[in-house]
Amino acid sequence: MKVRAAVCSGLHEPWRTEEIDIDEPHAHEVTVTMAYAGMCQSDEHLRTGDISADAETMALFGVTSMFPVIGGHEGAGVVEAVGENVSGLAPGDHVSVAFIPSCGSCHWCATGRQHLCDLGMYTLFGPMISDGTWRHHLGDTPLNRMTQLGTFAEKIVVNEASLVKIDPSSSLRATALISCGVSTGFGSAVDRGKVVPGEIVVVIGAGGVGSGAVQGARLAGASAIVVVDPVESKIERAKAIGATHGATNMVDATFLVAELSQGRMADVVILSPRVLTGDLVAPACAIGSKDARIVATAIAPMAQTSVDLNLFNLSMYNQSLLGTVFGSVSPRVQIPRLIKLYEQGHLMVDELITTEYSLDQVQQGYDDLAAGLNVRGMVDFAL
Ligand SMILES: NC(=O)c1ccc[n+]([C@@H]2O[C@H](COP(=O)([O-])OP(=O)(O)OC[C@H]3O[C@@H](n4cnc5c(N)ncnc54)[C@H](O)[C@@H]3O)[C@@H](O)[C@H]2O)c1
Ligand SMILES: [Zn+2]
Ligand SMILES: [Zn+2]
Incomplete structure (x- = not known):
């Protein structure tokens, strides 16, 4: 399937909208149609090189470069399709993404510390954590995704461990911001x-x-x-x-x-x-x-x-x-907890969204952030 995504091709290169190919979800994977994606500073660290891994580290993960990469790790959307053996999610479900996956069975998840899940080690680059193959392609080139997500894309294919189901009545816009920042x-x-x-x-x-x-x-x-x-x-x-x-x-x-x-x-x-x-x-x-x-x-x-x-x-x-x-809490605990506080009027989230952008304006959003104009820029996929 062809979708549009904001891709960075190398250090200090701008975010550019590209038409990319995504595959059907494999076992334990889910395709999500994105509604909103927040523009956190962490994506900029990728472009500036602050979180560039050295060649030896990348080799351990079977990659030679962190680029090209689909940006974005804050977001919310609606499940479009599920692969085999996905439990607890079905087409039509509303979801938040989580930049740290929760496998549920590693030592850290088993002791209630899902924010330290061992799958977190795969989040900066590389293929799908499900089976080590690639699902996102720019022509013949496989695409990395920021924290196994890459939410600056109309549709994403992610492991079920990277998603948190939310109530369908909850605001997807507020959830996108709650999902990380x-x-x-x-x-x-x-x-x-x-x-x-x-x-x-x-x-x-x-x-x-x-x-x-x-x-x-x-x-x-x-x-x-x-x-x-x-x-x-x-x-x-x-x-x-x-x-x-x-x-x-x-x-x-x-x-x-x-x-x-x-x-x-x-x-x-x-x-x-x-x-x-x-x-x-x-x-x-x-x-x-x-x-x-x-x-x-x-x-x-x-x-x-x-x-x-x-x-x-x-x-x-x-x-x-x-x-x-x-923030040292499991995403499956913190995201629903903060959505509830938002819905009860205790937590202000809409007030943090300074400007909304179309997918084509991701670089503009980061330029505005660098200029001190935004508390949070937000990609609205309906724009
Ligand atoms: N630990 C985590 O899990 C985690 C998660 C998300 C983001 N982050 C990181 O948190 C940081 C903040 O992210 P953000 O999205 O809020 O960024 P942001 O750009 O929205 O906010 C950073 C703020 O810091 C201000 N600033 C810059 N230099 C400063 C200084 N020397 N003293 C005081 N203020 C200064 C800027 O004016 C800006 O208002 C980033 O480094 C981001 O990557 C960490
Ligand atoms: Zn973030
Ligand atoms: Zn785990």
Whole structure:
């Protein structure tokens, strides 16, 4: 079947709409007609090379390049067809995608930590996780898909482990945003940062993920939520969804938090800037209190190993530096939970969607994100 998809052909190349071929779903696979796809920063890391794997790593997976690749890993749509042995999904079902698959049987899934599912190791590139063959083709060239999804395509073929069934009455538009950015930010505050009522929370980077963190902190009862972002308009937008204070740089934020806390500093600090570089960690720890939880949510360049960190203070202040993937909760738990909070009016999602784009405008959407114009751009497949 021929469908249109936004494909990046190599490092620093733009997203271009291509007509591609997709095959029928094999066993354990599902074809989904996409309704909406959110434009998360992680896809840009592919283009910029932040998450480029080296040749030796790719060889382990039987590929020589991460390109060409279909972008997109946030999204929601409707099941069109199912392959053999698919359980729990049928044509017509509404689904959210999940950038970490849940196999249900590996050690991590069996112990309730589906966000750490072993299938996650296959997500950056390579063929289908079902049987190691390719389902998406650009002419004779097999296509990688961002996190085994590639939601910037009219139709996608994915493993059933990458889908979460949702209620047909739920908004597919809101679900698309909840499927990665909102869930990751929310979980960074609530599930990994474990914000409790009365605490002071700092969110560094107020984009799509940071907006989820701000709202997680608000719903957990934080007494102050300080966002740090060099773009003033992001601070204003964050205040509309629950941030109480803002600063455009860490120095101003540190003085502000010192004043708000009478010198005690912030209980939880969430690092959700565009790219996580090593120099951001020391200031994040410095704005934290004794016993603070510092949550590293943003993606760092894959090969980066050096970090600015005052190790003496880390131990003497009893601080915790925590990583998180998907906000440290199973997608099958977090996505329905946040859809419910959205439907009950507690979680603002529509407010985060700054601009909607057609599939042909994916590169425009990422240019607008880089220019600081968007909290989240959204591909609407009806446009
Ligand atoms: N851990 C995970 O599972 C996971 C999941 C999704 C996204 N991510 C990552 O989270 C990060 C944020 O994603 P996003 O989609 O919200 O990106 P985004 O581009 O929407 O937002 C990033 C924000 O950070 C701001 N910023 C840039 N440099 C900054 C700095 N030095 N200090 C403070 N703010 C700064 C930008 O102005 C922007 O508002 C990305 O690195 C993304 O890849 C991680
Ligand atoms: Zn994402
Ligand atoms: Zn698993």
